[in-house]
Amino acid sequence: ADLDLQEIHDFLISIAQEAGEMITAAYPTTSASGTKKNSADLVTETDRAVEKMVSTSLRQKYPHIAFMGEETYSPGDLLTSSPTFIVDPIDGTTNFVHRHPYVSISLGLAIALVPTIGIVYNPFTRTLYSGIRGRGAFRNRTTPLPLTTPPPPFEDLSSCLVAVEWGSDRSGNDYKVKSQTFTRLCAAKEEGGAMVHGLRSLGSAALNLCAVATGELDVYWEAGCWAWDVCAGWVILKETGGMIVDANPGNLEPRVDGRRYMAVRGGEGQKRIVEEFWGLVEGKFEVG
Numbered sequence: 001a002d003l004d005l006q007e008i009h010d011f012l013i014s015i016a017q018e019a020g021e022m023i024t025a026a027y028p029t030t031s032a033s034g035t036k037k038n039s040a041d042l043v044t045e046t047d048r049a050v051e052k053m054v055s056t057s058l059r060q061k062y063p064h065i066a067f068m069g070e071e072t073y074s075p076g077d078l079l080t081s082s083p084t085f086i087v088d089p090i091d092g093t094t095n096f097v098h099r100h101p102y103v104s105i106s107l108g109l110a111i112a113l114v115p116t117i118g119i120v121y122n123p124f125t126r127t128l129y130s131g132i133r134g135r136g137a138f139r140n141r142t143t144p145l146p147l148t149t150p151p152p153p154f155e156d157l158s159s160c161l162v163a164v165e166w167g168s169d170r171s172g173n174d175y176k177v178k179s180q181t182f183t184r185l186c187a188a189k190e191e192g193g194a195m196v197h198g199l200r201s202l203g204s205a206a207l208n209l210c211a212v213a214t215g216e217l218d219v220y221w222e223a224g225c226w227a228w229d230v231c232a233g234w235v236i237l238k239e240t241g242g243m244i245v246d247a248n249p250g251n252l253e254p255r256v257d258g259r260r261y262m263a264v265r266g267g268e269g270q271k272r273i274v275e276e277f278w279g280l281v282e283g284k285f286e287v288g
């Protein structure tokens with residue numbers, strides 16, 4: 001049967017608000033938080049409680065839609081082309097643990113592997129981003145995105161504000177690709193760099209994508225994050241004319257579960273920015 005996308009979108013917003021109340025009421029302590037694969041990969045009881053609430057509500061209302069969530073994922077679970085909710089109960093867990101307010105809940109729906117509905121909610125700033133594929137994206141339901149229309153044309157990478165993330169993998173080839181590329185992005189042109197206006201590492205992939213959608217960031221580049229970090233923000237970004245390509249040079253059509261992403265805001269010249277950025281990437285990511 002055809003899915004009522006508007007109804008699902010509205011239901012996801014109500015769940016995001018409920019999750020937001022759980023998140024702001026929770027007081028993360030070290031005893032209630034733990035680590036997953038290493039000491040920089042954090043999870044709290046709140047992540048698990050929120051995912052439980054979200055998955056229970058969604059399974060009850062939409063029993064025929066599959067569910068994939070960060071805290072219940074196990075290696076080998078595959079995203080299929082069936083309609084699937086893709087959920088990160090707390091995106092920005094490290095910020096949450098440190099009580100830094102750049103935290104969100106990310107609720108996405110993919111159909112045939114295409115991100116189709118996206119809800120990203122920051123309960124600390126009470127900012128809601130939402131979008132349905134083909135029907136636009138909004139901040140707090142009423143402000144259409146991007147915030148500036150038409151978005152300003154791009155000059156080159158040097159005039160961009162760029163978000164990257166260090167992620168929780170801090171060794172090996174991929175860490176080297178990241179850190180060397182970060183250095184090059186910032187370095188002066190005479191040293192082979194792009195000398196971007198600034199590099200930000202804010203700690204939530206979902207909110208980074210929304211910031212590219214609004215126009216508050218120009219580019220966001222990360223490898224190693226997961227479908228639940230990006231599915232919802234992907235819809236919102238695309239609805240604003242933004243692009244999502246591979247973090248490795250070459251692929252213009254990455255999969256939502258491809259684990260390597262570069263987002264560029266809408267605006268004349270965005271393809272040039274993609275090419276210029278790809279030209280600076282030092283090496284190649286193995287993840288994905």
Ligand code: LIP
Nearest residue numbers: 090091092093165167203204205
């Ligand atoms: C995190 C991201 C963060 C990214 C990490 C991780 P979590 O999500 O949003 O920006 O660098 O790779 O995926 O663990 O807080 O949900």
